Amino acid sequence: MTGGGNIVARRPFPAAAKEKLADAQLRANLRRATHTIRDKRLRVVAEVPDWEALRVAGAAIKDDVLSRLPELLEQFEAAATAAGAVVHWARDAAGAAALVTDLVRATGATEVVKVKSMATQEIGLNEELEAAGIAAVETDLAELIVQLAGDTPSHILVPAIHYNRSQIRDIFARNGLTALTDDPPALAEAARRHLRAKFLSAKVAISGANFAVAESGTLAVVESEGNGRMCLTLPETLISVVGIEKLVPTFRDLEVFLQLLPRSSTGERMNPYTSLWTGVTPGDGPQTVHVVLVDNGRTDTLADDVGRQALRCIRCSACLNVCPVYERVGGHAYGSVYPGPIGAILSPQMSGEGANHTLPYASTLCGACYDACPVRINIPEVLVHLRQTGPHPAAERAAMRALSWTMRSRRRYAAALRAARRGAAPLRWVTGGTVRRLPWPMSAWTAARDAPLPPKQTFREWWARERS
Amino acid sequence: MKIALFVTCVNDLVFPDTGKAVVRVLERLGHTVEFPAGQSCCGQMHANSGYRAEALPLARNFVETFDPYDAVVAPSGSCVAMVRDSYPRLVPGSASVAGRTYELSELLVDVLGVTDVGAAFPHRVTYHPTCHGLRMLRLGDRPRALLRAVRGLELIDLPGAEECCGFGGTFAMKNAGVSGAMLADKCDAIVDTGAEYVAAVDNSCLAHIGGGLSRHDAGAKPIHYAGILAAS
Amino acid sequence: MVPREYEVARAPDDLVEMLVDRLVDYKATVRRCSVEGLGGVLAEVLAGTERIVAPSGVPEGWLSAYQGEVLRDEPRPLAVADLDAPGVAVVTGCAVAVAETGTLILDAGPDQGRRALTLVPDHHICVVHSGQIVGGVPQALRRLADPTRPLTLVSGPSATSDIELNRVEGVHGPRRLDVVIVDR
DSSP: BBOOSTTTOOOOHHHHHHHTTTTTHHHHHHHHHHHHHHHHHHHHTTTOOOOOHHHHHHHHHHHHHHHTHHHHHHHHHHHHHHTEEEEEEEHHHHHHHHHHHHHHHHHOOEEEOOOOOOHHHOOOOOOOOHHOOEEEEEHHHHHHHHTTTTOOOOOOOTTTOOOOOOHHHHHHTTTTTTOSSHHHHHHHHHHHHHHHHHHHHHHHHEEOEEEETTTTEEEEEEEESHHHHHHHHEEESSEEEEEEEEEEEEEGHHHHHHHHHHHHHHHHSSSSEEEEEEOOOOSSSOOEEEEEEEETTTHHTHHHHHHHGGGGOOOOOOHHHOOHHHHOOOOOOGOOOSOHHHHHHHHHHHHHOOGGGGGGSSOOOOHHHHHHEEEEEEHHHHHHHHTTTTOHHEEEEEHHHHHHHHHHSHHHHHHHHHHHHHHHHHHHHHTTTTEEEOTTTHHHTTTTOOOOOOOOOHHHHHHHHTTT | OOEEEEHHHHHHOOOHHHHHHHHHHHHHTTEEEOOHHHHOOOSHHHHHOHHHHHHHHHHHHHHHHHHTTSEEEESHHHHHHHIIIIIHHHHHOOOHHHHHEHHHHHIIIIIISSSOOOOBOOEEEOOOOOIIIIIIIIIITTHHHHHHHHHHHHHOOOTTSOEEEETTTTTHHTTTTHHHHHHHHHHHHHHTOOOSEEEEHHHHHHHHHHHHHTTTOOEEEEEHHHHHOOOO | OOOOOOOOSSSSSSSSHHHHHHHTTTTOOOEEEEEHHHHHHHHTTTOOOOOEOOOTTOGGGGGGGSSSSSEESSSSSSHHHHHHHHTEEEOOOOSSTTTTTTTEEEOOOOOOSSSGTTTTSSEEEEEEEEGGSSSSSHHHHHHHHHHHOEEEEESSSSEEEEETTTTEESSSSSSSEEEEEEEE
16 A cells, blocks of 8 residues: 555545546547447457466466565566666655666666556656656557647556547647548558657667566567557667566466457457567667566555455456446546556555545446456455445444344344335325435435335235235 | 245335245245245345445344255345355355355256246336346346246347446445446436336346436336246 | 466467468468469569568578569668668568467567567568468467567557557558468
8 A cells, every 4th residue: 555656546536437427528439449349359259269268377377476476576687687687676656767767867868768558657757757857758659649638548558548539630730740631540640750750769768568577587568559669679778667566487478468468458369569578689679678676555465365366467458448437437537547447456455545445436346347357356356355444434334333233133123124114104105106306315316316115015024914 | 945035125125026026936836935034134235335344243144044944045136146255255154055045047947947937927028137147146048038938028138238237236326426327328228129127136226227217207117027927 | 386277289270271361350461372482472572662671591582583672681780771761671581470369470580680670661571481380379489499589479560459449550560561471
């Protein structure tokens, strides 16, 4: 709970969600995009006969990593160092951002190109670089859109999911990028022209990593556009910011994740490009390679034996895409770079700050996320687990206690049922079977729907009369 | 076989007809049903809202009350999911009775081997698979198979059926706005089918859906599928 | 212990056919030929291309019928500007290909060269020998001689799904990918 950076919700989820619900364009964009990706994911998952076995293996590999993380991290450090990389450690977001900024400053560069990376968003790196007079150029198309719009990402995989094509063309136009039409190919072409010179001249690149192989010190970046390859190949210096849970023990383990990740995230059999590199290769790619390993609340999360499964996450976004709550409100409502179901269990475990305690309630516990998760994170289980720690509103706590006290005694319970049935009698007489408005706290119910009223006889009264 | 009915607290007070329907269906098939009077609530609302300590005595009471029976049947997917999924971790020694606790369609199809319960219901019905029945109990086609065997019933597919209706227990109050948005989409899908009734295995979800339909004076009415299976 | 009940050796009926199907699905262009026919097919694919880059391990025989200029990366490595010049294509082999996912794996072997060669030019022609094709990802990764060499897994031309989650081909990597499968 001691992590910081951009994983802290500043407003309670219900308030932030209410505001987003009012944005009809946003809801239409999200609905269209999430439904498109859902169908694609289902199609490509269905064609893999051993999908469930892959999920089980993926979960087990990650659990193994979490059970011996310190040992594997040291193994990674030794292997990467032997291969020519410089490994750094950062306890929290601020420390990591300062460390990376110092590394960039030491190169003398005033502009860096960036591969899309959740870890750098998490630690607030762009803000820190900007404060140091270093321009960070996001090169992933969606990240570029969000950066040009002066906005923040709203989805792990597709940060600009909340914009449609014509909104994107407007954002480009405001920033001097011309696209002939709002067709996605024309927009992609505009981004290519804008970024080409930057790729070819950049001295420093910053990336994250999807996987870090402990035995060899290898890092992997999974991407689509080739912006990742540009950043990982052409500059002289490469700095990769990696959460400590990104480890897999062996190269062989990638055979599981390189099947699970693309099908779960973009709904493709394989993403266009995956790059793997191990330290420095003479004559090929960056000759100065840094790896910054970041904790930022992960060790705290590891200490909770129910909650730690959240650290299996490989950031595929499948849970966001199937979540009915995410679909209605989008990522910004969660107030963290990790939105949706996974964010609702990850953010509050990594950081206890702000309104993060409201996030575990941002779910109906419908379970669609658990079914979609390629590493079988039982998100509903963790949500319920995190709800136990509160804080709980005083009135709710009193009501829950009273209800439990009443219901645990047969006599008290039967009396309470009778009382409730009698209490509803006058209402029933006035309104028939349903009510349109009830006083607080039931007013939250009748705001959107009518409420049914108890009939004249409870079931147990009927049973006592008819059957015994 | 000694079958006990766990009617659930919501049904006991608000939807007693559903309990009566279960009794009628099972008796029509020649079984005797008992109603242990010591029962109250499974504790799901408490546990899922963050009050596991308050849920614990209720769970213990359930285990004590129902342990003597061969089978426990409940007309609620979510209450059965609570018993089967959470009790073994919550109450030591509860795994056995948890394993003998069935949602109605499981008891009928799997334990009693029946899909035609001899019902007649000459209406157009669409079916909403509630989340806990669908994804925790994996009820699959069982409820629909039972409905298809009902004489006169026309079962209409519900587009987007597997999407949550937005109820989610206290979610409906804590995040009323999002819940309402999900409800509106579910109601639209139901109305578009032209069905007279929307059936489900959970009265709590149905109260939410029915409240939405009634608020917008939509023609479709909510009905617990036990009520359909009891009709003749 | 990690349960590994998943399939390690995937064996589709026809590896080549499946690879072709997947590549075409990614909007790559695929041609098939015999060992003898390769030079002619490459010349056809490269018709109209004035200049190509070929790593040192690409045999002269592949390019025997090609009329344009061939740039080699050694003894002096080519400048990025040479690679980025308009109309430049790159011809390489690959280490292994995955039928099920339509993936070509480059491991910086002599017929593939350093990573920039297959990245900066806008047109990549990759030659795959049918014996290099395996069924699934596990088989492919296990075939790599040294996984610590720089690896690039290529599945179709560069693409993005960032706008409304629809896939669009052609962003920063080579926008045109031609695959020539050589049957043995």
